[in-house]
Amino acid sequence: MADVVVRDLRVPARRGQLSLQKFARRKSTIAFLMALPLIVIIACLVIYPAFYSIHLATLNKSMTKFVGFGNFEFLFRRSTFWMVVEQSLLFAITAVIFKAVVGFIVAHFVHNLPAQGQRKWRGMLLIPWVIPPAMSTLAWLWLFDPSYSAFNWVFAHLGISPVAWLGNPYWARFCVILVNVWVGSPFFMIMYLAALKSVPEQLHEAAAIDGANWLQKIWYINLPMMRNIIQITALFSLIVTFANFDIVKILTNGGPVDQTHVFATWAFTLAIWGNDIPLGASVSLFMAPILAIAAFFILRNVRRRGNEA
Amino acid sequence: MTTATAQATAGQLGGVRYGSISRGRRRALFWSYFFLILFVIFFLTPPVYMFITSLKSSAEISAATNPWWVYHPTLANYIDLLTQNQFLIFFRNSAIVSICVVSITMVVSIFAAFALARMRFWGSATLATGVFLTYLIPESLLFIPLFKTFAYIHDKTGIELINHWWVLIILYPTLTVPFATWLMIGYFSSIPKELDEAALIDGAGYIQMLMRIFIPVAIPGIIAAMIFTFTVSWANFLYPLAFTTSADQLVLPVGIVTTLIRGDVYAWGQIMTGALLGAAPPLIIYAFLMDYYISGLTAGATKG
Amino acid sequence: MAQVALRKIVKTFDRTPAVQGIDLDISDREFIVLVGPSGCGKSTTLRMIAGLEEATSGEIYIGDQLVNDVPPKDRDIAMVFQNYALYPHMTVFENMSFGLRLKKFPKPEIRERVQAAARILDITDLLDRRPKQLSGGQRQRVAMGRAIVRNPKVFLFDEPLSNLDAKLRVQMRTEIKKIHQTVTTTTVYVTHDQVEAMTLADRVVIMNGGRIDQIGTPHEVYHSPQTQFVAGFIGSPTMNFLPCRLVQNGSGLTVRLSDWLSFPVPSSREARYRPRVGHELIFGLRPEHFREGRGEVPPGSAAFEARLDVVEPMGMETMVYFVVDGVEVCGRVDPVAAGNVGEPMRLIADLNQMHLIDPRTELVI
Numbered sequence: 001m002a003d004v005v006v007r008d009l010r011v012p013a014r015r016g017q018l019s020l021q022k023f024a025r026r027k028s029t030i031a032f033l034m035a036l037p038l039i040v041i042i043a044c045l046v047i048y049p050a051f052y053s054i055h056l057a058t059l060n061k062s063m064t065k066f067v068g069f070g071n072f073e074f075l076f077r078r079s080t081f082w083m084v085v086e087q088s089l090l091f092a093i094t095a096v097i098f099k100a101v102v103g104f105i106v107a108h109f110v111h112n113l114p115a116q117g118q119r120k121w122r123g124m125l126l127i128p129w130v131i132p133p134a135m136s137t138l139a140w141l142w143l144f145d146p147s148y149s150a151f152n153w154v155f156a157h158l159g160i161s162p163v164a165w166l167g168n169p170y171w172a173r174f175c176v177i178l179v180n181v182w183v184g185s186p187f188f189m190i191m192y193l194a195a196l197k198s199v200p201e202q203l204h205e206a207a208a209i210d211g212a213n214w215l216q217k218i219w220y221i222n223l224p225m226m227r228n229i230i231q232i233t234a235l236f237s238l239i240v241t242f243a244n245f246d247i248v249k250i251l252t253n254g255g256p257v258d259q260t261h262v263f264a265t266w267a268f269t270l271a272i273w274g275n276d277i278p279l280g281a282s283v284s285l286f287m288a289p290i291l292a293i294a295a296f297f298i299l300r301n302v303r304r305r306g307n308e309a
Numbered sequence: 310m311t312t313a314t315a316q317a318t319a320g321q322l323g324g325v326r327y328g329s330i331s332r333g334r335r336r337a338l339f340w341s342y343f344f345l346i347l348f349v350i351f352f353l354t355p356p357v358y359m360f361i362t363s364l365k366s367s368a369e370i371s372a373a374t375n376p377w378w379v380y381h382p383t384l385a386n387y388i389d390l391l392t393q394n395q396f397l398i399f400f401r402n403s404a405i406v407s408i409c410v411v412s413i414t415m416v417v418s419i420f421a422a423f424a425l426a427r428m429r430f431w432g433s434a435t436l437a438t439g440v441f442l443t444y445l446i447p448e449s450l451l452f453i454p455l456f457k458t459f460a461y462i463h464d465k466t467g468i469e470l471i472n473h474w475w476v477l478i479i480l481y482p483t484l485t486v487p488f489a490t491w492l493m494i495g496y497f498s499s500i501p502k503e504l505d506e507a508a509l510i511d512g513a514g515y516i517q518m519l520m521r522i523f524i525p526v527a528i529p530g531i532i533a534a535m536i537f538t539f540t541v542s543w544a545n546f547l548y549p550l551a552f553t554t555s556a557d558q559l560v561l562p563v564g565i566v567t568t569l570i571r572g573d574v575y576a577w578g579q580i581m582t583g584a585l586l587g588a589a590p591p592l593i594i595y596a597f598l599m600d601y602y603i604s605g606l607t608a609g610a611t612k613g
Numbered sequence: 614m615a616q617v618a619l620r621k622i623v624k625t626f627d628r629t630p631a632v633q634g635i636d637l638d639i640s641d642r643e644f645i646v647l648v649g650p651s652g653c654g655k656s657t658t659l660r661m662i663a664g665l666e667e668a669t670s671g672e673i674y675i676g677d678q679l680v681n682d683v684p685p686k687d688r689d690i691a692m693v694f695q696n697y698a699l700y701p702h703m704t705v706f707e708n709m710s711f712g713l714r715l716k717k718f719p720k721p722e723i724r725e726r727v728q729a730a731a732r733i734l735d736i737t738d739l740l741d742r743r744p745k746q747l748s749g750g751q752r753q754r755v756a757m758g759r760a761i762v763r764n765p766k767v768f769l770f771d772e773p774l775s776n777l778d779a780k781l782r783v784q785m786r787t788e789i790k791k792i793h794q795t796v797t798t799t800t801v802y803v804t805h806d807q808v809e810a811m812t813l814a815d816r817v818v819i820m821n822g823g824r825i826d827q828i829g830t831p832h833e834v835y836h837s838p839q840t841q842f843v844a845g846f847i848g849s850p851t852m853n854f855l856p857c858r859l860v861q862n863g864s865g866l867t868v869r870l871s872d873w874l875s876f877p878v879p880s881s882r883e884a885r886y887r888p889r890v891g892h893e894l895i896f897g898l899r900p901e902h903f904r905e906g907r908g909e910v911p912p913g914s915a916a917f918e919a920r921l922d923v924v925e926p927m928g929m930e931t932m933v934y935f936v937v938d939g940v941e942v943c944g945r946v947d948p949v950a951a952g953n954v955g956e957p958m959r960l961i962a963d964l965n966q967m968h969l970i971d972p973r974t975e976l977v978i
Contacts, residue, residue, distance in 0.1 A: 030515055031428035035436065038421035038490060045483040046443045049454035056454055063457075106348050112341040121345055123599055128352050130595045130602070132544030134562040135584040139355035142362065142577055150358060150376035182352070187606065194607040205665050206698040210712035210763070211686040214337070220711070224702040243447030246546045250566060264449030264547070271453045272551055281453045288450065295445045299438070327681065331667050 056281040063278060071282040080258050080266070085286070087173070088262040092242040095180035096234055099241075102181060103188025104230075108218065110189070111196045122193070129186040137250040140179045141166075144251075169259035172252050176260050179247050184240075188233055195229040196222060228301060235298045239291055263287050356588070362581035363387065370577055386582035396583060398557055399564035402474040404590075406560060407542040410481040414489050414538045415531065417482065422493030423519050427505065437494065444487040452551045455480065459552070474558045477549060481542050489534040492605060496530030497523055533605030536598060540591045561587045615676035615766035615799060616641045617662060622671035624657050631657045633823035635671070644793050644800045648810035649820035649846070655803045656771055658820075662801060663769050664688050675766055691760035692769040695776060697752045699744040699759075706740040709758045730761040733795060734788075750781050757789075761796055770802040774809065786812055807847050811835070819843050836966075841895065841975040844968055850900050850932070852968075853942045857896040859889050859969070868896050868969070871938040879913040879964050885978065886969060894978070897968040900932065903944030905951070906959030913965040918957045926951070933958065 060067045075081040110121050128136060143150050144165035152162035166172050199222060207217050223230075245264035248254060254261035254269060261269075263283055271280025362370070364382040374380060390396045425437045459470035470476050500523060508518045524531065549563045556568060565583040595602050617639040624632040632654040639645045647655040660666040662673060664685035673680050680688050691712075699708050706727055707714075713723045731737040734754040744752055753773060760768055770789075774782045790813055793800060804810055810817050811831045819826045819834060819842070827839045838844035845851050858869045859878075866878040866886055876896075878886060906916045919935035919942075931951040933944050935958075944960055952958030969978045 027428050027515070028431065031424040031433070032431075034420040034424035034428075035433075037417040038440065038486060039436070041417065041482055041486055042439065042443050045455070045480070046446055046451065049451045049458065050446060052454040052458065053450065056457060102348075106345070109341040109345050109348075112337060113345075119599075121349070122603070124349050125345075125352055126595075126599075126603070127356060127592070130540070130591050131356060131588040132540075132546075132562055132591060134544065134546040134566060135359075135588040136355050138566065138580060138584045139359045142581060143355065143358060145575075145577075148370070148373060148376065148577070153373075153376050182355070186352070190603055190606055200696075200698070202694055202696060202698040203700060205663075205685075206692065206694060206700075206759075207711070208665070208685045209663060209690060209692045210759070211715045213686065216715060221700065227702075239445050239447070243449045245449050249546070249550075264447070267449065267453060268547070268551065271456070277453060277457050284450045284453055287447065291445060291447070291450075295442055298445070299442075302441075327667070327670070333684065 053281045053285060056278050057285055059278040061276045061278060067278075071279050074279070075282060080261070081283070083258060084261045084263060084266045084283070087260060088242060088287075089290075090173070091177055091180060091244075091248075091262060092238055095177050095184065095241050096237050098177070098181045099184040099188050099237060100230065100234055102185040103192050103233075106185065106189045107192035107196055108222075110193055122190070125189060126186045128182050129184070129190075133183050133246045134250060136183065137179055137247050140175070140182075141251055144175055166252055167256055169256055172256060172260050176248055176251060179251060180241060180244065183247070184237060188237070191229055191233045192226065195226040199225050231301050232298060235294050235301070239294050239298075242290060242294075243287055356585075359581045359585045359588075362577060363585050365578050367576065367578050386578045387586075390579060390582050390586065395556060395564070395568060396586075399559055399561045400586075402559065403543055403561040403587075406474060406477045406481065407539050409478045410485060410542040411535055411538045413478070414482055414485045415535060418486050418489035418493050418534065419519070419524065419531070421486075422490050422497055423515075423523060425490070426494045426497035427523075428515070440487050440490050440494075443483075444491065448484060448545075448547050451483065452547055456551055471552055472554050472558055474549075474553055474560060476552055477542075477545075477560065480548050480552070481545060484545070485538040485541050489538055492534045492537070493527065493530055496527040500526055529601060529604060532598065532601045536594055536602050537605050539594065543591055616674075617767055617799060617801065618672075618674040619658070619662070620672040620674075622658065622661060622673065623669050624654070624661060624666060625669045630823055632661070635820075635825055637818060637825065637828070639799060639801065642797045642799055644802065644813060644815045645818060646802045646804060646810040646814035646816075647818045647820055648804055648807055649826075651805060652822075653820040654823040655805075655820050659769055659771055659801060659803045662767070663690055663692055689763075689765050690767045690769055691763045691765040692771065693753075693756045693760050693773045695772040697744070697756040697773075697776075699752055699755055701744050704741050704743055705736065705747070705755050705758075708744070708755055709740075709762050711759070712763045726762045726764070727758070730758045733761065733792060734758050749777050750785060753777065753785060754788075757792070761792075765798065768798050768800040768802075770800065770804075772804055773802075774804070774806075782809075789813060808849065811847065817847075819846060821846075837977075838968065839977055841897070841970045841977065844897050844970070844977060848899055850943050852897045852899045853903075853940075854970070855896045855937055855940050855942065856893065856972075857969075858893055859886060859891065861890050866890065868894075868967070870896060874917060874919075874937055876915045876917075876962060876964055876967070878967075881913075881965070882967075889969070889971075889978065893972065895970040895972050897970055897977075898962060898964075898966060900943040900945045902963040902966045903933075903942070903946075904961050904963070905946040906961045907950060910961055911963075914961050914963045916959060916961045918959050920957045921952050921954055924951060924954050933960075935960075 056063070057071055058066055058068055060070065106125060110118055110125070113121060142148070146164065146167055149162070149165060151165070155162055163171055165175050203221055203225075204217055207221055212220065242262075243264055244262065245268065248260055248262050248265045249268070252260040254265050258266075263286060267280040267284040269280075270283060271277045274280075358377070361377065361379055363386050364379045364384070366381065366383050366385055369379070369381055421440075425433050425440075456471070459476070462468055462470055504522055504526075505518060508522055513521065544562060545560075546562045546566075549560045553559055553563065556564070559567065561583075565580065565587055617637075619635050619637040622632055622635040623630070635654075635658055637645075647658060649655050657666060661668050662675070664680065664683065668681060675688055675690070700711065703711065709727045709730060710723045713726065718726075727740070728737065731740060734757060736751065736754050736758060739747060739751060739755070744755070747755065756773070773789075774785055777785060786809055793813075802809075802813060814831055816828060816830055817834050818828050821840075821842050827834055827843045829837070834843055834847050838847065841854070845854065855870050860867050860869050862875075862877070865880065866883055867875050868878060869875045906918075910916045919937070921933050922936050922941065923932075923934040925932040925934075926948055928948070930945045931948045933946055933951060934941050935944070936942070946958075946960070970976065971978060
């Protein structure tokens with residue numbers, strides 16, 4: 001056996017064989033092969049569907065013929081569509097603003113605590129983020145139940161009349177935003193806390209000597225130095241909140257009277273339950289431009305952070 | 310050497326008040342705790358309420374007594390759910406899907422991250438950015454074309470891809486691999502290049518470098534990525550809702566929502582129990598591995 | 614401008630005492646340097662004057678005001694930190710004007726003050742830059758500018774030059790001294806570098822283990838140290854310490870260092886040392902007071918020969934080392950006259966500069 005191996009090595013291989021072996025051993029080839037599964041997954045399950053979705057949006061309901069912009073024209077004429085646009089934007093922007101504010105405030109309070117205690121509080125405050133949103137939305141659904149709402153029970157004892165949490169369109173929208181904020185604030189808190197910790201304590205001391213009180217310290221030092229993280233987190237959250245499905249689906253299923261539908265849930269309803277896949281695809285495509293703009297800004301901010309560091 | 314300081318002391322009649330600066334800090338601490346308690350109440354009310362409800366019999370629930378207190382605690386809901394086959398099937402499906410997805414994701418993302426972080430090849434920079442961007446394409450955009458694609462494949466080849474829970478194993482990696490890769494790229498990039506060079510001189514090939522050096526050093530990042538992948542797989546709702554319909558094919562989140570709500574009758578005791586049990590695995594992982602969890606979150610966005 | 618007074622200041626962290634009783638009076642416009650090894654409590658003392666730490670007991674006065682309860686922002690002080698602590702997201706101008714902007718000073722006055730300070734520090738062309746575009750020395754100047762602009766009662770410096778390279782440090786030292794001549798605010802300056810202390814201070818406060826060992830002008834602490842620590846801390850290279858015995862020799866006293874080396878005590882010291890005859894003491898003499906032994910021996914000095922162990926040519930002078938009973942002694946000689954390693958060399962010790970230290974109390978006699 002050894003003889004054979006030795007002899008093989010000593011015999012010069014044919015030119016073609018040698019270069020094939022060399023090619024296989026080249027760093028860039030190995031690297032490419034390592035990255036191949038990733039590329040395959042992204043190509044087949046992300047890029048292809050994304051483009052296919054555009055194609056689907058141009059078909060008629062039974063997907064037999066090409067109707068070009070027909071689906072889009074149909075949508076533009078439906079008032080429900082414009083409600084969905086307005087609601088999606090409303091939820092996303094309002095929820096992100098509140099999440100950022102709550103996260104900012106809570107992060108500062110936690111940062112104020114002595115170091116050992118921070119861990120416990122941080123642990124408790126992150127729980128809404130850890131629980132699967134579908135599960136926690138069920139809890140909120142139960143809390144908002146028309147007959148058994150625990151909140152209404154408390155209101156009754158305080159002499160306040162019961163609220164039709166999910167039955168009234170305005171309250172329903174409030175509830176969707178509330179649950180969104182509940183689920184997402186911990187994420188903001190954690191990010192902001194990490195950013196707060198990277199602000200050197202000496203800057204606060206210098207500001208104290210310069211005459212700043214706690215509010216001025218936050219405004220003049222913390223806020224500007226956290227600006228990058230604030231922007232990146234907000235943009236991330238905007239994308240995620242904008243495309244959110246679970247919360248609306250479970251809490252209100254788009255109701256009452258389609259007043260809480262967002263792109264994701266309405267596309268689902270149209271495509272799966274209404275059996276109109278092209279229409280559903282058209283609806284979900286409307287998310288693309290907003291997502292693209294947000295993605296652009298994120299990329300720019302991330303690059304800028306990389307250069308600053 | 311010493312200047313006359315009589316004038317300094319003459320003006321003071323009273324003594325010094327010690328601790329007023331630390332008293333100010335203590336006041337700040339009091340308010341911090343006060344508001345934090347309020348926020349904790351806000352954040353923990355739903356899970357606590359889930360727990361309270363899960364201990365109630367349906368009789369007690371419909372009796373509409375104090376919803377915030379259990380008068381006759383019972384484990385009936387838990388026993389029902391855990392002995393009924395259905396719930397256990399959901400749990401099993403979820404568990405298998407999640408574990409498989411974690412394995413696939415980690416293998417794909419570690420290799421890809423190593424390639425992108427360490428080895429320059431044509432298009433690697435674009436690919437890295439592309440990975441980051443795919444994370445931003447939401448599932449609510451992709452599920453429709455994927456649904457149609459799977460239906461099409463069924464028509465053409467007879468392979469049934471809809472309504473099987475294992476289809477999710479193919480689908481979930483889209484959501485988990487981009488972020489996990491990005492996370493690993495961050496961790497791998499922070500390993501000093503001198504380690505590579507020392508290993509190369511010692512005669513290691515690339516695979517060996519990956520196995521013996523990078524993976525051991527980046528274990529915290531790997532754990533964080535695994536936790537993230539597991540949590541996302543476990544909690545996913547949209548894909549299973551769209552792609553699985555028969556009761557025995559459902560995963561936990563969808564199972565709880567759909568089967569326990571029959572028409573207009575909501576078995577809330579069971580629903581809350583199911584929801585709590587469904588939330589348990591991520592919560593347990595979180596309780597034990599909180600630091601990895603958090604480092605995964607912050608590393609993702611701050612490592613740029 | 615104001616005086617600063619510290620009375621019986623004690624600071625304990627958890628159960629570790631960092632400062633164990635400090636009494637200090639600083640006159641108006643004085644430049645005082647707190648110097649000592651790390652952990653001696655000098656930074657803690659400075660931070661207590663600033664109000665960043667609270668005194669466990671004792672009183673702090675700035676001007677005539679008792680300031681223990683007063684938070685830093687109301688003490689009318691300015692501080693220059695070791696790491697400069699410049700606000701990275703503000704320009705130099707904004708950094709320097711921050712304190713004034715907080716107090717809502719009118720814009721023209723802010724601009725005037727900043728320009729004036731920038732002129733003193735020679736940073737007028739940097740006003741629009743950000744800290745990350747500046748070098749270490751420039752950042753340090755901006756930090757000082759921020760302090761000057763406030764026109765406070767007291768300047769506090771916390772090891773401001775430690776982060777600069779050696780050459781820059783020397784340069785900035787001179788600048789600080791010049792600035793103090795222009796802006797004559799009372800200054801408390803903390804450093805671990807005794808050269809900085811000696812060159813900058815009107816008076817030096819040497820601290821050790823949370824206590825003040827000695828307060829004095831640079832001349833005083835150099836020539837008349839009161840404790841062994843001060844004697845060894847001030848001066849570079851450090852003073853030589855040799856165990857010795859004080860013996861009576863005829864009508865005078867002799868310091869017996871070893872079998873082969875004894876020095877006569879100058880008559881001016883006899884009265885002071887007489888009570889200690891027969892005791893085991895520590896003999897201290899600075900390297901610069903061991904010189905090459907050429908020519909005649911001046912009064913109060915003594916000549917001797919020693920075999921050189923190590924010779925270090927420094928250019929301007931040469932350090933020679935010789936051993937006395939196992940202790941290495943350092944002397945500074947003219948490079949031309951330096952001997953060779955292993956060979957005996959004639960040296961002269963200027964005993965007018967000698968010190969005797971009681972080993973039990975570590976005090977200079």
